[in-house]
Amino acid sequence: MYRPEIKVFDCTIRDGGLMNEWRFEKPLVKDVFDGLARAGVDYAEIGYRVDKKMFSPKDFGPWRFCEEKDLRDVAYECDTKVSIMCDVGRTDYDAFLPADESIVRLVRVATYVPDIDKAIHLGKHLKGLGYEVSVNIMAVSHALEVDLDEALDQLGETNFDMVYLVDSFGYFYSEQIHWLAEKYLARLPGKELGIHCHNNQQLAFANTIEGIIKGINYVDGTIYGIGRAAGNCPLELLIGFLKNPKFDVRPVFDLIEKYFFDMKKELRWGYELPYAVTGILNKHPRAAMAFLKGVHGNSCSEFFDELLNVDDV
Helix, strand or coil: CCCCCCEEEECHHHHHHHHCCCCCCHHHHHHHHHHHHHHCCCEEEEEECCCCCCCCHHHCCHHHCCCHHHHHHHCCCCCCEEEEEEECCCCCHHHCCCHHHCCEEEEEEEECHHHHHHHHHHHHHHHHCCCEEEEEECCHHHCCHHHHHHHHHHHHCCCCCEEEEEECCCCCCHHHHHHHHHHHHHHCCCCEEEEEEECCCCCHHHHHHHHHHCCCCEEEEEHHHCCCCCCECEHHHHHHHHCCCCCCCHHHHHHHHHHHHHHHHHHCCCCCHHHHHHHHHCCCCHHHHHHCCCCCCCCHHHHHHHHHCCCCC
16 A cells, blocks of 8 residues: 555564563664664654663663663664653653754653543653654553543644554454544544554554554554564564555565574564463453463463453453
8 A cells, every 4th residue: 555644663672672671782773773764664663761760770771761872872863763652650751852952753652541641741741842742542442432532632632743543452353443543533633643553363464554544644563573472563564565665675674584583583472372362352461471481370271261250460
């Protein structure tokens, strides 16, 4: 599908870091950014910026904190914009320079529906510093419709650049993507919409396409689908689908062959039966990750029955 306004957003290091505590070596991250730039990707999300008073740098790699110096060691000014993510309640407002002093161009604020007021407060602070701002509403499959509607209406009154539809648990099918995309579009006039899908039921790529069909212009992917648990929409498939001559998939193929084939054997992201169980049941994948480490029974059937009998995991 060729639509020139579609922007491709890579979150390989940020989402992939959930599998290795963001312990990617700088030469790898530098190669990834350069490859993404040569591929024509519009945004590269390098990691999170969390409050060091809450998370110790001794326990995580540098892309959990994304200090300016570290970012400049791996990225450079070009058409591919640098993005970082921050979580509501885990962010030091003082850790952000004015945008004209930073290599970062976009900050994505991750929030749950009940914390939308806090997300708006943080987003306004970042917007005031000159950044592009997105609010990514996580776990909407667990949100009550009335609460989601109110959150979207509040976001509609802001000057933020975009709002993301996020299938945090890989639970949605095309019908839900259509319904939610229409809702977001109706309640957020003038804002760009993005979509971020997880692959628990092997639908991340398909559901991203469904979002594009419904008018979403910002689409997330990761190299070789790397990401928490079941992973994300594979960037290489997304680029291939879009049929836009500005994108070149070859540098992504090269990165996969150089780094990600072997990395997948070690980190074990991607479709696995326990992740399918959590996707089917609309549960957080942390339970499946624990199952793969020997918790939650001896078989997937037992795991399935256990999750059926709890309100949330």
